[in-house]
Each structure stands twice: as C-alpha cells, then as structure tokens.
Amino acid sequence: MAEQHGPPAVVFEGVVKAYGDVRAVDGIDLTIHRGETVALLGPNGAGKSTTIGMLLGLFPPDEGTVEVFGKKPELAMRAGHLGAMLQEGKMIPRVSVRELVDFVRGTYRDPLPLQEVLELAELTAIADRKVDRLSGGQAQRVRFALALAGDPDLVVLDEPTAALDVESRRELWAAMQRYARRGNTVLFSTHYLEEADDSADRVIVIAAGRVVADGTTSQIKSMVEGRTVSFAPRGGPSDGYDLLPGVTAVEFHGGRVHLRTTDSDRTVHALARADAFTDLEVSGVGLEEAFIALTHRARHREAAPEGRSL
Numbered sequence: 666m667a668e669q670h671g672p673p674a675v676v677f678e679g680v681v682k683a684y685g686d687v688r689a690v691d692g693i694d695l696t697i698h699r700g701e702t703v704a705l706l707g708p709n710g711a712g713k714s715t716t717i718g719m720l721l722g723l724f725p726p727d728e729g730t731v732e733v734f735g736k737k738p739e740l741a742m743r744a745g746h747l748g749a750m751l752q753e754g755k756m757i758p759r760v761s762v763r764e765l766v767d768f769v770r771g772t773y774r775d776p777l778p779l780q781e782v783l784e785l786a787e788l789t790a791i792a793d794r795k796v797d798r799l800s801g802g803q804a805q806r807v808r809f810a811l812a813l814a815g816d817p818d819l820v821v822l823d824e825p826t827a828a829l830d831v832e833s834r835r836e837l838w839a840a841m842q843r844y845a846r847r848g849n850t851v852l853f854s855t856h857y858l859e860e861a862d863d864s865a866d867r868v869i870v871i872a873a874g875r876v877v878a879d880g881t882t883s884q885i886k887s888m889v890e891g892r893t894v895s896f897a898p899r900g901g902p903s904d905g906y907d908l909l910p911g912v913t914a915v916e917f918h919g920g921r922v923h924l925r926t927t928d929s930d931r932t933v934h935a936l937a938r939a940d941a942f943t944d945l946e947v948s949g950v951g952l953e954e955a956f957i958a959l960t961h962r963a964r965h966r967e968a969a970p971e972g973r974s975l
C-alpha cells in the first residue's frame with residue numbers, strides 16, 4: 666500500500682440507497698486507502714453498481730455520507746481525482762483509437778501524455794484502428810484508457826470483464842495492474858473470486874446491500890474453501906457442534922444443521938460416533954453458497970448480537 670498523505674481515497678459512512686421497497690444499499694461503512702486495489706465482490710443484485718454510482722456522484726445516498734479524497738464525489742470528479750469505466754458506454758464510431766483517447770484527454774486540465782495512456786492500456790499497436798472495428802476486449806481496453814486519460818488518483822471499474830473471453834480478461838487485468846503499480850487506487854466490481862484473487866489486495870464482499878466480509882483474498886478464500894456437512898439432528902439440535910473436529914461455522918436453517926468444516930471426514934466420523942444425525946449430506950462450498958452463508962451470518966449477528974450458543 667502507498668504511503669498515506671491526506672484523507673483516504675474513499676469513505677462510506679452509514680450509506681443507504683433504496684429503490685421503492687428495495688434497499689439496494691442497506692447501511693454500508695467502508696474506507697479504502699490510497700494505493701489499494703480493492704475488489705467489490707458480490708452476486709447479481711448485491712448492490713455493487715448502486716455503491717459505485719454513489720461513489721461516482723451519479724446519485725446521492727438517501728442516508729449517510731460518501732467522500733472521495735475528503736470531498737463530495739461530484740467535486741472529486743470535477744477536480745480530476747476520479748476516473749470511471751461503467752458497464753455500458755457506446756463509443757463514437759469512425760474515429761481511431763488514438764483520436765478518441767486524445768479527444769477525451771483534451772477535456773481534462775492535466776491529462777496523462779497520449780503515449781502513456783496508450784501504453785498503459787496496451788493500445789499502442791492498434792492506435793490507428795477505428796473504434797467500431799475492435800474486438801470486445803480491445804474496446805474494453807479503450808474504455809479503460811478513457812477512464813485513465815485525465816490521470817485520476819482513483820479509477821473505478823464496474824464489472825470490467827463481463828462478457829470478455831479469457832485472453833481479453835488477462836490483458837485488461839494486466840493493464841489495470843500497470844496503472845495500480847504507479848501508486849494509484851483501483852476499485853473494481855466482479856462476480857468472480859478468481860479475478861479478485863489475481864488482481865486485488867483486498868476484497869469487500871457485498872450481499873443484499875451490506876458488507877458481509879472484508880479482507881485479503883486469502884482470508885476470503887478460506888471462508889469459501891472447505892465443505893458443508895448438513896443433516897437433520899436426531900432428537901433435535903444439541904450443544905457443541907462448534908467443538909467437533911474441523912468445524913469453523915454452525916448454522917441452522919430448514920430444520921437442518923449446516924456445519925462448515927475444513928475436514929469433513931473427521932467431522933462426519935465424530936457425528937457418527939455420537940449417532941447424532943439422519944439424512945447426512947456433504948457438499949463443496951461454492952462462492953454462491955459462501956455469499957448466502959455470509960449474508961445469513963450478517964443478518965443473524967444483527968438479530969442476536971451476542972450470537973447463538975449451541
């Protein structure tokens with residue numbers, strides 16, 4: 666992480682945004698420090714785009730405050746601190762990559778040199794090509810170049826690799842990492858833990874409008890790895906599931922006990938010795954299950970802050 670001078674890159678405090686009855690963002694607090702590369706990870710409809718929209722000052726929160734480098738987002742945007750690459754965004758046809766990038770540079774007070782933008786976004790070789798003749802991956806790198814043109818301190822990318830093939834993803838991430846290595850701050854949203862793992866220092870997991878986990882990729886991965894052992898407890902749930910070998914989390918839903926475990930063999934052996942179950946199932950923990958479990962846990966903590974004892 667770069668040395669900290671001045672206010673953090675991003676601060677959200679108690680931020681809420683609702684669309685009718687849907688609380689798209691439901692009380693988010695977070696701080697992103699200068700120089701961090703942060704992934705906002707979450708399933709469809711988690712609230713990632715709404716969070717990013719408020720961060721860019723596209724619309725205000727209903728409650729709470731958002732600050733970017735200590736300023737309101739609109740002011741940070743106007744001062745050239747922020748560059749954005751959003752999900753949609755048509756490009757003007759019939760101009761070359763170089764002309765388009767140069768045109769957008771011209772709208773900023775203190776832009777990056779043209780060659781530097783083209784190099785950072787790996788566009789030098791295709792600078793003379795018309796923008797309506799590009800592959801999906803190349804067009805996405807042009808959008809990335811446009812986000813960098815004003816030499817922003819923070820660049821925000823909303824699902825930048827959606828609909829890209831593997832090679833185009835790799836090229837876009839390489840471009841993003843080159844920019845981050847200059848000491849800039851990067852925030853991107855994604856559905857994929859692998860992308861976060863390859864490119865981010867930190868992962869903020871959002872589900873149902875809340876931050877449900879925040880840590881390094883290895884911390885987040887350890888929540889996702891392992892297996893779930895679930896069963897109907899014989900004679901009703903009892904105490905001490907959390908003391909079984911390998912068990913890292915215990916949840917109750919649908920009349921069943923769900924144990925997250927790092928060693929399902931030993932967990933199942935211990936349960937069998939205690940003759941504690943019927944209808945046992947062992948399954949891997951995918952990202953979707955991890956999101957659900959994390960969301961469930963966040964809600965549970967809120968409903969019973971002292972936690973449920975077994």
Ligand SMILES: Nc1ncnc2c1ncn2[C@@H]1O[C@H](COP(=O)(O)OP(=O)(O)OP(=O)(O)O)[C@@H](O)[C@H]1O
Pocket residue numbers: 684687688689690707708709710711712713714715716
């Ligand atoms: N303009 C809108 N009007 C009504 N509901 C909206 C609007 N924008 C978002 N929502 C709802 O708010 C919730 C959060 O949506 P958001 O787009 O922020 O999620 P997301 O995490 O970015 O999802 P995705 O990964 O699918 O882009 C969803 O339930 C969505 O349907």
